[in-house]
Amino acid sequence: MSSSRIVVTGIGATTPIGGTAPESWSALLAGESGARSLEHDWVAKYELPVTFAASARVPADTVLARPEAKRLDPSSQYALVAAREAWADAGTPDVDPERLGVDFATGIGGLWTLLDGWDTLREKGPRRVMPMSVPMLMPNAPAAAISMYLEARAYARTVASACASSTESIVNAVEHIRLGLADVVIAGGTESVIHPITLAAFSSMQALSRRNDDPAHASRPYSIDRDGFVMGEGAAALVLETEEHARARGARIYAVVAGGAVTADSYHITAPEPEGLGASRAVLQALAQADASVDDVTHINAHATSTPTGDIAEYKALLSVFGDRVHEIPVSATKGSTGHLLGGTGALEAVFTVLALHNRIAPPTINITEQDPEIPLRVGEAVELGDGDHVAISNSFGFGGHNAVAAFRSI
Incomplete structure (x- = not known):
């Protein structure tokens, strides 16, 4: 088991307040909100009690090439965007593919693919259901997409532990590096489930804020008048490696993942x-x-x-x-x-x-x-x-x- 410190050498994010990690950080410091009213037809169609969310500032399908985006659920699209940014930010490490791992999480997975496929089946029949539906909806699809893009062959693992998922992936990545399973790991998580069913379900359990008239101020942690969370979407990724490995290749180090x-x-x-x-x-x-x-x-x-x-x-x-x-x-x-x-x-x-x-x-x-x-x-x-x-x-x-x-x- 390695005793070397594990460090962060690359970061990436696509979020409701920015299309990249630096943009998101700047918006965070400026006190911006990513919550806004939803403009989809289905908001009125289903008479949803919550009509806003924190949608990604930059849609992933506007960043990825069209043929690539069409084969990925939005959750995988965001994951790939964030992972590519993190990898470039880390200086595109030259690492043996068999020593490069992926720990990437999601709480729910390819919900849009699943429910769009169900709608297609009901309305148009089985022949019109996309043949790639299962690979697109499976929860490990984001990790798989990242591993194929980076040619990461040490492993590609997925955690699904609800809202703790991607922190758990980071914890797992640290353990996997310490166990010697990889020299470099890209860890993180993704979600894209701003959908009628999730908005309706979370609303039914009274978990969502209902400040439809003021979305930007709806998410108010610790405020005495808080009334629920605001659903967001996007992804974030971190490149992790031992300090020895990072310094040997002259990488910039952001911080140590200590435990x-x-x-x-x-x-x-x-x-x-x-x-x-x-x-x-x-x-x-x-x-x-x-x-x-x-x-x-x-x-x-x-x-x-x-x-x-x-x-x-x-x-x-x-x-x-x-x-x-x-x-x-x-x-x-x-x-x-x-x-x-x-x-x-x-x-x-x-x-x-x-x-x-x-x-x-x-x-x-x-x-x-x-x-x-x-x-x-x-x-x-x-x-x-x-x-x-x-x-x-x-x-x-x-x-x-x-x-x-x-x-x-x-x-």
């Missing part, structure tokens, strides 16, 4: 464990793996979906880990800007955490009209982190009681 952990609540299929017990264990295990103490942490990118119960459960978890010191640590709840990318959200927030350490600034959290007094975190304005060593964590929690936390160090 990570995965736990389970075993409590409820949708609700978080009220005291955040599983979440707090994940934080502590991630810090232990990173050889860091709770006093070393100087920044937290919170899961903070803007739901009434979820935000409080996470706060209780953080309070149990850090004690009163948690009120001094700069916290960023970036879903206020991006909405919730479901299976892609952890990777995007990992990218934001890496950039926060690299640029020494904790990004702002927007839309807090009045902070919930039950969640007295240091959140809101951007905070300069200053010089010196920094440790940051990025939290992700998902339906089914899945918890995943990644810990990063400044370089």
Whole structure:
């Protein structure tokens, strides 16, 4: 097992606030929102109670070549766009294909392909169903598309653990490099399910904000009047490798992926464990793996979906880990800007955490009209982190009681 530090040498993202990682980061710092009204005919057709979402700022099929895009579900399209950016950003490493791996996640998979195919079957018959439907809808399609594009032959693995999926993929990538299964891994996650069925279903469980008249301010983590999350879409990717490998090829290093952990609540299929017990264990295990103490942490990118119960459960978890010191640590709840990318959200927030350490600034959290007094975190304005060593964590929690936390160090 390798004892070398694992570092981030490339990042990519296509999000509701930008078509690339730098564009998304700049928009995040500027306090922009990616939420906007949906202009699809099906919004009125199905009389959806929620008429807005955080759609990707740049549609993936406008970036990829048309023949390529036609053979990929939107979730795979976004994954490929983000992965290509991350790979180029890493300097297109010259690595033996059998030493290059892919850990890429999704929470739901190729929903558009599946449901479009069902509509075609019902309306036009079986002969009109696309022969590529199954390869396009399967959850491992994004990982497969990336591995074929990069000729990555060490492995191509997929995690599907709801909204914890892509953070878990990053944790897995770290473990796989340490086990010697690959020298370089591209890790991340993707989601594209802004669809009538998901909007209707999440609305039925009262999980989505219904601020149809003000989409840009609907996602408001920690605000006392928060009323649910805003669905987002897009993808993010990180190139990971050992520090020795990175320095040998003269790569730029953004940050160190110091550790990570995965736990389970075993409590409820949708609700978080009220005291955040599983979440707090994940934080502590991630810090232990990173050889860091709770006093070393100087920044937290919170899961903070803007739901009434979820935000409080996470706060209780953080309070149990850090004690009163948690009120001094700069916290960023970036879903206020991006909405919730479901299976892609952890990777995007990992990218934001890496950039926060690299640029020494904790990004702002927007839309807090009045902070919930039950969640007295240091959140809101951007905070300069200053010089010196920094440790940051990025939290992700998902339906089914899945918890995943990644810990990063400044370089």
